[in-house]
Amino acid sequence: MDKKYVLTILLGIVAIGMIGFLTFNTIQASNINNQFELANKYLNDEELEKSIEEYKKVLELNPNHVEARNNLAQGYALLGNIEEAASTLQEGMKLLPKEASFYLTSSNIYVSNSLVLEAVNVLESGLKQTKDSKLSESLKSITSNISIDLKRKFVQVDHKRTLALIWTDEKDNEVELPAEWSVEKEEIGALTEQTSKNRMEFTGKKNGKVKVVAEAGTITKEIELQVSEQVVESIDFIVEEFDSLAIGQELGLEITGLDADGNEMILNPTWKIKKDLGTLTSNNGASNSFTANKVGLETITVEYQGLEQHLKVLIDGEGHVVNFNVVGQGQATISPAKDVYDEGDEITIEAVPEPGWKFIGWEGDINDTINPLNLTIIENLDVTAIFEEEENYELTINREGEGEIIRSSLSDTFAPSENVTLTARPADGWEFARWEGSVNTYTESITVKMDSDKELTAVFRKVEEEVSSPTPAPPTAPPPVQTPMTYTLSTSVNEGGSVNHNGGGSSIKEGTTVTLTATPYDGWEFVRWEGSATGSSSTISITMNENKSVRAIFTKKQTAPTNYSISTSTSGEGSISKNLTGSTFVEGTIITLTASAAPGWEFVGWEGDSTSTSPSISITLTRNMSVVAVFRGVTDSSNEN
Known part of the structure; x- marks a missing residue:
């Protein structure tokens, strides 16, 4: 046969093969792209289960598809299945060890679930494989905090x-x-x-x-x-009685301190002021004086051995001042932020709670629950933002079918944003079907973030048995040796203390009596037990006859507020009105008194614990106080002759 003819035939076969190969690859690439776009659509629409199935199909066609693998891991993470997310990315790291995005995605998932050290480990592993600067930046961002x-x-x-x-x-x-x-x-x-x-x-x-x-x-x-030998634990200001200072007025200041045993200490603190609205005589020492130079609200701070104490000083003049106080954990902000406001200025105040706390309302010169709150300045304002700790969230778990649920914590109540891992284990002859309720997924092991009350149901279904010919019964085995039943004891606290017990671990033999002791931290006190035990005694005993979860509740020690009285009287003919009803008030309350002269009389001034010639005064209660409004008769000049 002609060699040229044979060569022509061979080249034709190769060409056909190449065309077929390229056509196959083109079709496969098209299928992958379509699959990937569909998976992205499901992910964007938060149809997580569907997106996971589509991303898995993409990876079956192309295991090296980087975006599909990263997105699949994120889908698992959004469903609370951190283990599956990590496994997906680890597989990618083995296939493409120098692909930096796998390490970044993994660390981000770990960090968002408070698994900080795991995030550090995966970034350090990535830096051994690739010197990508983003990995270094991410690692530095975590470790620096x-x-x-x-x-x-x-x-x-x-x-x-x-x-x-x-x-x-x-x-x-x-x-x-x-x-x-x-x-x-x-x-x-x-x-x-x-x-x-x-x-x-x-x-x-x-x-x-x-x-x-x-x-x-x-x-x-x-x-x-x-x-x-001595470390200061409390610092107090000793100051002469005052409501506010006028420009140029001087205020004498002294401090005292107590150590951890309650003994008096000789202090040599440093002094500073926040807004430079006045001057201090000295920057250190146990005594000092402050001279007011500008209108506003000044804060004087003393510091000794890392402990600070603050004194707010109102300096009167033209304009008005807004003072904030906070009860609980949070902060109050004002916009626009100024030292002094003109009458008629519009302001917005806003309370921002710390995580785990919620805003309750405003007290003081403003009593409201609106947040943020718009106000018009007409006078000095002293406002307190009240925050309250959020209640814990409850986890309710149900089962359909035969199986058990393994939990990372046996507690039924959790702090806000606390994580709990649940794993469904089917019984013999059953299989896990899905989770329903607050989380809907087909994944056996899930991590639930407790940002609200949650209720989940683990659904198990019976495995269909295959029909087979009967087999002879096996010989009777000797009865198994009975081992003691053990139960699990889980303990937890809300905050502010600890729990210990004498059970020697979390797995305890049936019938064992376990003693639990709740120990509060400094400044806290024990309140009660919750869960599998109740009562208010800090030491209790329980008998292990089932799995038990016990929670100790602590609360911060509350210092009873000091109440003071204010009494008013008149000299001459006239009356006194005040902005608050009653005669006894909490320490620090600001009382506004207004003197009104009777016909034929005129107001002269105030005497007692406050002296002023203004008919309207404001007094801050720091002790029992008494004031007298003095009036005198008006002489009619027309009758003098």
Whole structure:
């Protein structure tokens, strides 16, 4: 056969093969694109289950499809299945170890679920594979917000401070991290573990400086503490009685302090003012004086051994001042922000609660619940924003069919934004079908974020049995050896304390009597038990006859408000009215008194605990007070002759 003819035939076959190969690849690429676009549509429409199925189809056709893998992981994460999200991305890291987006997506998912150290680990792994700058930036962003949380760096001998390694997010939410702790000089102070997870307690032994180190993986943070014989725990101002200062007026100031044992201390604090509306005689010392120079609300601050105390001073003149106070955890803002407002100015005040707290209302010169609130300035305002801690959220779990639910916590109540992991395990002859209720998914293991009350149902269905010919019964086996039944004891707290028990762990033999003790932190007190135990005694005993979950409730110690009285009287003919009814008020209440002369009389001035010639005065109650409005008769000049 002619060689040229044979070669022509072979080239034709190759060409046909290439055309077929290219056609197949084109069709496959088209299918992948269509599948990917459909998956993206489902994800954007929050049809997460459908998007997951479509992304999985894309990866079956092309396991190296980067966007599909990242989006699939995000879909799993949105359903609360963090384990499946992590597994999806880990598979991608094995296929394409230098693909930086897999590490970034994984770290973002971990961080959004407060799994900070896991995020650090995955970013460090990524930097070993690729030097992508985004990984370095993300790692730095996380680690720079990890620190040792400590109230103050000064500790009195034989007294304690609580420490924790924390990560703070962009909204100032804090996450406590597990760490290995050490102290440099144990003769100066010692560390002990608290029952509360991830917290340590430092006890001062003798005077000196000591370094405390916390290590979590590759992260090391340290802090230096000062142990002293006396450490101030409270500072008080001693000032002469005043409502406000006039420009040029001087105010004498003194301070006193008490240490951790309640003994008086000699203090040499530093002094500063916030707005430069006046001048201080000195920047340090136990006594000082302030001279008012400008109208407004000034804040005088003293600081000693890391403890600050503040005194607000109202300076009167032309214009009006707005003063904010806060009860609870949150802050109050004003717009536009000015030191002094003219009468008729329009302002907006807004209360911003901290995470886990909610705004209740305004008190003081304003009593309202509107937030934000628009106001017109007509006088000085003293306003208090009231915040209240949010209630915990309840988790209700139901089952349909035969199976069990494994929980990361046996508690039925959770703090706002707390996570709980649920895993459905079918019984023999059954299979898991889906979750229904607050979360709808076909994934067995899910992580639920408790940002509201949640109710879920795990649905199991019976596996259809295949019909088969009967088989002879197996020989009878000897009865199994009976092992003692064990039950799980889970303990938790709302905040402000810890719980310990003598059960020796969380898995306890049936019939065992366990003693639980609730221990409040400084400034807190125990209130009651909830869950599988009730009562108000801080120590209780329970018998383990089932799985039990016990929660200790603590509350901050409340200092009873001090009440003072104000009495008014007149000299001459006239009357006194005040803006509030009653004669007894909480310390710090501002009372406005107005003197009105009777016909034929005129107002002269005030005497007693307030002196002024203005018929209308405002008094801040800091003790029992008494004022007299003085009137005198008006002489009729027409009858003099």
